[in-house]
Amino acid sequence: xxxxxxxxxxxxxxxxxxxxxxxxxxxxxxxxxxxxxxxxxxxxxxxxxxxxxxxxxxxxxxxxxxxxxxxxxxxxxxxxxxxxxxxxxxxxxxxxxxxxxxxxxxxxxxxxxxxxxxxxxxxxxxxxxxxxxxxxxxxxxxxxxxxxxxxxxxxxxxxxxxxxxxxxxxxxxxxxxxxxxxxxxxxxxxxxxxxxxxxxxxxxxxxxxxxxxxxxxxxxxxxxxxxxxxxxxxxxxxxxxxxxxxxxxxxxxxxxxxxxxxxxxxxxxxxxxxxxxxxxxxxxxxxxxxxxxxxxxxxxxxxxxxxxxx
Numbered sequence: 001x002x003x004x005x006x007x008x009x010x011x012x013x014x015x016x017x018x019x020x021x022x023x024x025x026x027x028x029x030x031x032x033x034x035x036x037x038x039x040x041x042x043x044x045x046x047x048x049x050x051x052x053x054x055x056x057x058x059x060x061x062x063x064x065x066x067x068x069x070x071x072x073x074x075x076x077x078x079x080x081x082x083x084x085x086x087x088x089x090x091x092x093x094x095x096x097x098x099x100x101x102x103x104x105x106x107x108x109x110x111x112x113x114x115x116x117x118x119x120x121x122x123x124x125x126x127x128x129x130x131x132x133x134x135x136x137x138x139x140x141x142x143x144x145x146x147x148x149x150x151x152x153x154x155x156x157x158x159x160x161x162x163x164x165x166x167x168x169x170x171x172x173x174x175x176x177x178x179x180x181x182x183x184x185x186x187x188x189x190x191x192x193x194x195x196x197x198x199x200x201x202x203x204x205x206x207x208x209x210x211x212x213x214x215x216x217x218x219x220x221x222x223x224x225x226x227x228x229x230x231x232x233x234x235x236x237x238x239x240x241x242x243x244x245x246x247x248x249x250x251x252x253x254x255x256x257x258x259x260x261x262x263x264x265x266x267x268x269x270x271x272x273x274x275x276x277x278x279x280x281x282x283x284x285x286x287x288x289x290x291x292x293x294x295x296x297x298x299x300x301x302x303x304x305x306x307x308x309x310x
Contacts, residue, residue: 023060023277026060026276027060028060029061030064030197030200031062031063031201032065032190032193032201032203033065033202034066034189034204034246034249035065035067035113035205035266036067036068036206036266037206037207037265037267040071040109040266041071041072047119048269049266050119052270052272053065053167054117054121054123055273056272056273056276057123062162064162064167064170064193064199065124065170066170066172067113067170069109073091080100082097087141087144091144091147094145094146095180097146098146098182101181102171102181105128105171110127110169110171111126123166124167124169125167126170127169128171129175130181132154132157134153134154134157134158135152135153135175135184135189136150136152136174137150137184138151138177139176146180146182148174148176148184150188170189172186172189187204187245188252190249191248191250191251195253198258199258200258200260201258201262202250202261204249205264205272206263207267209264209283210263210264211225211247213238214238221284223283224284224286224287225284227254230247230254231251247286253288254286257288258288260285260287262286263286265283268282
């Protein structure tokens with residue numbers, strides 16, 4: 001064997017050994033992953049993310065996937081010549097539109113991701129947020145129609161799937177007391193579900209590298225910050241609009257005991273593995289060590305829910 005080959009093998013071994021303490025730390029822990037951005041719409045990226053999730057499962061993590069599907073919903077509405085309207089960044093969802101939203105999220109997006117994961121074995125089960133009363137909601141604003149504000153999360157069905165060795169894949173719709181479904185912000189669901197499950201971390205896959213001190217300056221990427229700093233960024237109005245609900249969801253989860261939150265660029269190959277199992281990581285990590293648990297301002301958090309297109 002040549003010296004070059006020896007060095008290559010040593011490099012590979014070093015990478016594997018670097019991951020060992022992180023694997024040990026995460027073993028048996030639950031991680032909630034908000035799946036979105038280009039990783040959702042690009043087939044090759046979808047299969048790459050699915051493979052990462054499978055590897056995480058096989059080395060001892062309990063992944064729970066939450067997804068929305070705004071671009072797909074808009075695409076299907078356009079095909080059917082249904083009106084596409086937004087108020088303050090939220091999709092106006094008539095009862096007729098809600099039928100399509102549910103079909104796209106549960107029947108198309110959820111099914112595609114479950115199939116990509118299950119190409120590796122009997123691993124994933126797809127559910128909607130209104131299955132087993134997992135997510136309950138009320139109408140957020142009459143002008144928006146079937147757009148919901150989460151009122152309760154019951155983790156029974158998700159916990160049972162984890163216990164039975166499955167990866168839950170959850171479409172972000174919720175059930176209402178009137179028997180109908182509501183369209184729900186998937187970032188909000190991910191943050192709330194992570195805290196309800198007592199997850200070790202929550203991860204948001206998006207189309208940018210993470211949080212920036214100045215979004216216009218790509219050299220200002222913030223690799224790590226704590227809860228207090230994240231709250232200051234929210235209060236200071238310095239975040240790009242698309243990041244507001246994600247950081248708000250991170251804050252919600254960290255205030256309630258989740259240890260870490262990550263915002264990653266899902267277009268980077270194997271971003272999940274690099275962030276979870278290497279020393280450097282690739283995105284932004286927010287830690288909750290300085291949190292004062294139980295002191296969450298739910299009214300303030302609720303204000304962040306309406307800052308992203310559902």
